[in-house]
Amino acid sequence: MVRILVYEPLSAGDAATVESLGRGSAAHLDMLDAGLAMRNAVAGDLVRIPGIQVSLATGEQEAGHAIHGSRALTPRPGEGAPEFLRSQAPLHDFCWVVAPETGGLLLRLHAAVGAQRWIGCSAAAIRIAASKKATCAALDAAGIATPLAFSGDSWIVKPDDGAGTLQTRRYATRAAAEEDLQARLQAGRSALLQPFVAGEPLSIAIVVGPVLARPVAFNRQRLETDGDGWLHDLGVQPAALDPAGPRAAQLQALAERVAAALPGLRGYVGVDVVWNERKGPVVIEVNPRVTCAYAGLSAILQRNLAVDILAAHGCKPGRQLAGHAAT
Structure with a gap:
């Protein structure tokens, strides 16, 4: 039996990730909906594979409830995403984390799990x-x-490490885009200016x-671009x-x-x-x-x-992998 933990920070109630988006904000609720959809799709696929035992990280509202065929694991009050993964990863053969790169989050969670048990890209690839x-x-x-191959008839300013269209805005002139870029950088925010394609x-x-x-x-x-140039x-x-x-x-x-x-x-x-x-x-x-x-x-x-994704990591359902036995 191969044990796999599926973790998505917003649905697991990670306070730091929630606060970074603004608890209850449109960005928080939109990202939570997206995170749940991806988490449930991943867990739903895994539970249908013979020889796979799925643990699903859930927040307090979902505590004790999980997708049929999986078991729910709820972080302790105040336990952050890296701490939870560091404690749970050794109890599983693999961890499949659903999280954005924003603010270095995905990279930190990779470090918490460790390369051996990580389902996904290497730390070097995530960093780039x-x-x-x-x-x-x-x-x-x-x-x-x-x-980079475009000269630009209009311009986009967005977080260099953002997910989706979050905080992405289109400008008709480079001067206006440069003003936004400098304001973001001076506020200590990640930002990038590119030609609109x-x-x-x-x-x-x-x-x-x-x-x-x-x-x-x-x-x-x-x-969709709204009247103020924000992309949705x-x-x-x-x-x-x-x-x-x-x-x-x-x-x-x-x-x-x-x-x-x-x-x-x-x-x-x-x-x-x-x-x-x-x-x-x-x-x-x-x-x-x-x-x-x-x-x-x-x-x-x-x-x-x-x-297919498990096979890409050398995991063939139905048999335990040497070197991946959970302790």
Whole structure:
């Protein structure tokens, strides 16, 4: 029996993560909804795999309740995410953490779990992907189109380590964008200015193994810009593009090139892309973790993606791994 802990900080009631978003704020509630959807999709896939025992981290409101087939674990009052994971990781063979890179959170949780039990990307890959600036530089050096290839008719200011469209704003002039950028930096906030890339927002869901990166779905993202220039994420349509359609070959090749350009990507990885009329697929960012597109994807594909992701980490359901026995 392989024991796997599934952890998502907001649904587990991690106070530091909640307070960083503003308890009860729109950002907190939106991220909580997204986190629950991803957490439940991951746990729901895992419980359907023979030979897997799933522990699900739950907050006080869910205490004692878990997805059918899993067992609930609730952190002690005041126990933060790293502390909880440090205490629970040795009791499990693997930990699958659903969390954003923002503020170094995903990297800290990786350190708490340890590389041996971590389902996901390496610390080095997370560190690069957590910075949109560093990601674009690495991809650009590999000859992959990013916003760096554009001169800009309009401009985007956003957190360098942000998730989704959180605090992302579009400006008609570079001067206005520069003013916003400097205000954020002077306030000690992570910020980045990039040319706006026009086109259709898409994403690629990839499963990356030791030697192979395989796109499993091409998704359509729904984004909206309000009257003040703020971008809003209206959701994702998983597997919206035909895998045999006219753009599939380019997107598949792009996924493989991204994985080669960022060593250490492993398991499920999401690549946000804009399909530009002139340049084709342009990579905006790389998410070294489960994204919102994961929710419902196994049902659409009629294949349990968790099986593929575990296999990418050398875990074959039904047998215990040497070197991964929980203590």
